[in-house]
Every structure is written in structure tokens, then in C-alpha cells.
Amino acid sequence: MRNRINRETFTKMALYMDTTVSIKVVSEAISPKKAGQAIQRAFKAFRHVEQICSRFTSDSEVMSLIQRIGEPVRVSDTLFEAVRFSLEVASVSSGAFDPTVGAVMESYGFNRHYMLRTRQETGLPREPVSYKDVLLDEENRTITLQKPLILDLGAVAKGLAIDLAAMELHDFEGFLIDAGGDLYAGGFNERGEKWKVGIRHPQRKQEIIGTVELSNEAICTSGNYERRSPSDPSVHHLFDPKNQKQADGLVSCTATAPFAMMADAFSTAAFILGAEKGMVLIKEAELEGVLITPSLTILSTERMEAFLNEYI
Incomplete structure (x- = not known):
């Protein structure tokens, strides 16, 4: 059983990915300034993933990718890993999970930016597509979309951002990242539990x-x-x-x-x-x-x- 010691906690909140992100860190010996700096680095992970994986802004990396159909496109490691993992889950779930549902989502109105309230209209029809229409080249780190489609990475992007943020906080005795109810709990809380x-x-x-x-x-x-x-x-x-x-x-x-x-x-x-x-x-x-x-x-x-x- 762990010793019950009351440690100091530092908490900050910010808005990313259409949700409030709260980060709490627990430490016995760190200044509020250093805690704040670490939390800000963790928040940058959310900004980084959002800029790459969001289909709600035309200049994100994933939206640039869908403009280049039929050609291998070298992408960032972040986008490659998000797509690679999505395809793995699609395979083990026999297609129940499928990142190519973006056009369906758009047709039902799920295409409005949460802050700007602008709509991202691609004009792509709801043609039959599946995760099998996305090809990865592990060696060259390229993604090829074999058909016109919209990648929706919403079911992995927030989790990926949480994981990247957690990497920035691993030196603390404990930390909790809460992104709209999706959480990562690192170490132990202020009571050592x-x-x-x-x-x-x-x-x-x-x-x-x-x-x-x-x-x-x-x-x-x-x-x-x-x-x-x-x-x-x-x-x-x-x-x-x-x-x-x-x-x-x-x-x-x-x-x-x-x-x-x-x-x-x-x-x-x-x-x-x-x-x-x-x-x-x-x-x-x-x-x-x-x-x-x-x-x-x-x-x-x-x-x-x-x-x-x-x-x-």
C-alpha cells in the first residue's frame, strides 16, 4: 500500500478539438512556473494533432491529402500513425470501425468548425468506399487514396493527442489529462493513490x-x-x-x-x-x-x- 502523502497539484484548462481539455499534474517538488511550462507543452500536442488531423479546416494535412487521389503522398509521422492505427482497428473489427466515413459524416452536417462555426464543404459524393481503399507504404511513409474519399480521424485523433501530451508529463509523480471525458491517468494522485x-x-x-x-x-x-x-x-x-x-x-x-x-x-x-x-x-x-x-x-x-x- 502506498504512503498517503498530500502533494501539490497544478491544473490548467484550454479548448481544443471541440472540447475542454483539463490537465492536472501532481508533484512534491516543482515550482508553479515549471508545472505551467510542462502543461503548456502538453497542450501543444493537442494543437499539433488538430492542425494535422482535423477535417474541419481546409489547410490541415489530412484535408490536403484528400485532394491527391491515386498518388502516394509522403505525410508526417503523426498523420501516418493515426491512419495506420485506424486501418488496423478497421481490420480487426471487420470494417465496423472505418476512417473513410468522412463523406457520410459531412452529408449529415458534421462538418462545422467548433470555433469559427464555418462549414467545410468538400463536395465529394457518398460513393461506396472503405478502409481497403487506403494504402500505406511503411518504408516510404506514404499514403495513397485509391478513390475520392474523406478521412475522418475523429475516433483516434483525440486519443493520439492525449498520448502525446502524456509523454510531456511523464516526469511528474502523477498527472491526469481529461479531454471531454476521454482521460489518461498517469502515476498516482495527490494522496498517493x-x-x-x-x-x-x-x-x-x-x-x-x-x-x-x-x-x-x-x-x-x-x-x-x-x-x-x-x-x-x-x-x-x-x-x-x-x-x-x-x-x-x-x-x-x-x-x-x-x-x-x-x-x-x-x-x-x-x-x-x-x-x-x-x-x-x-x-x-x-x-x-x-x-x-x-x-x-x-x-x-x-x-x-x-x-x-x-x-x-
Whole structure:
């Protein structure tokens, strides 16, 4: 059992990726100035990933890539890794997770910049495409789009930014990065204990269904309450790539993983697959998860079940 020592904490918040990002660091011996500098470096990771992976601005790297169809394009390491991981998850989920759903998202109105409120109109039709239309060259670090398509990296970009930010904070005894409910908990909190993170009730915003204890681990939730289409509030943002309709088998899916990008992507993939197949995917990836159906039936892995309260 760890000694319960009250350490100093430093917290800052900023707006990135359409969400409030909060970073808290825990330290026994560091000045507020140095803590602030470290947190600012962590925030730069969010700005960096947003500038590369956002499909809401025409000058991002991913939007420049979709203008060059049929040719290998050398890209930054950040974009290459985001796309590479997306394709891996697409493969293991048999296409339930697919980063080529950008045109579908755009057609439903998910193309408005969160700060400028401007719309990014590509004009690309909703033609049949899939992750198999994206080719990677590991040696030359190039990406080839074989058909006109829009890459949507929203299900990995935030997690990637969290992971890059975490690298800037590894010298602290503890830190917590919270990007709109997607979190990475590093080390231990100010009392020398594991971080305690609540899992939100999918229908009652102010309630939780349980509290998970984490250390050096990420937790991400995909829910149908998170984002709604500006043009049709009845439509949420989690689409089944195969039928191009919103996935309705679950209302919430939470996954924990060693890295936030992994938790982010697998919570999305499991949500789209639905309760039974989604749980199989979580377990095959050796992750932990909680899946909640529209009738508020809870499916969970063994470790997560131990944390759940009797809220539902």
C-alpha cells in the first residue's frame, strides 16, 4: 500500500478539438512556473494533432491529402500513425470501425468548425468506399487514396493527442489529462493513490454508474449523447460504415487501455458492433469495457464489473 502523502497539484484548462481539455499534474517538488511550462507543452500536442488531423479546416494535412487521389503522398509521422492505427482497428473489427466515413459524416452536417462555426464543404459524393481503399507504404511513409474519399480521424485523433501530451508529463509523480471525458491517468494522485474516474450514466448527465481506479492507463467512452448533427438533432455521430446509418445497438461504450488512442478507437468500434460483438472485440483485444444498451442493460468485463454501482 502506498504512503498517503498530500502533494501539490497544478491544473490548467484550454479548448481544443471541440472540447475542454483539463490537465492536472501532481508533484512534491516543482515550482508553479515549471508545472505551467510542462502543461503548456502538453497542450501543444493537442494543437499539433488538430492542425494535422482535423477535417474541419481546409489547410490541415489530412484535408490536403484528400485532394491527391491515386498518388502516394509522403505525410508526417503523426498523420501516418493515426491512419495506420485506424486501418488496423478497421481490420480487426471487420470494417465496423472505418476512417473513410468522412463523406457520410459531412452529408449529415458534421462538418462545422467548433470555433469559427464555418462549414467545410468538400463536395465529394457518398460513393461506396472503405478502409481497403487506403494504402500505406511503411518504408516510404506514404499514403495513397485509391478513390475520392474523406478521412475522418475523429475516433483516434483525440486519443493520439492525449498520448502525446502524456509523454510531456511523464516526469511528474502523477498527472491526469481529461479531454471531454476521454482521460489518461498517469502515476498516482495527490494522496498517493490510483486516480478515481467516474463512468457517466448515458441518460442522466449528472450521475455515474461506477468509479474506476486507474494508474498509467486510459479510459474513453463513446456515447450517442456526445455529438448531435447541427441539421438534425435526432442523429448522433456514430455511424455504421456498412449501411451508412447511425449505430443504435448501444447507448454507451467505455473502454480502458494502456494508451488513449487505443481506448478511443476500440470504444468506438465496439459501440458500432453492438453489445455481443462489441464485447467480443474488447475481450479479444485484452482490454476492459462497459457496454450499455438502450434498455440500460449493462455488459462488462470482469474487472469493470467490480467497479460498477447500482445506479441502473
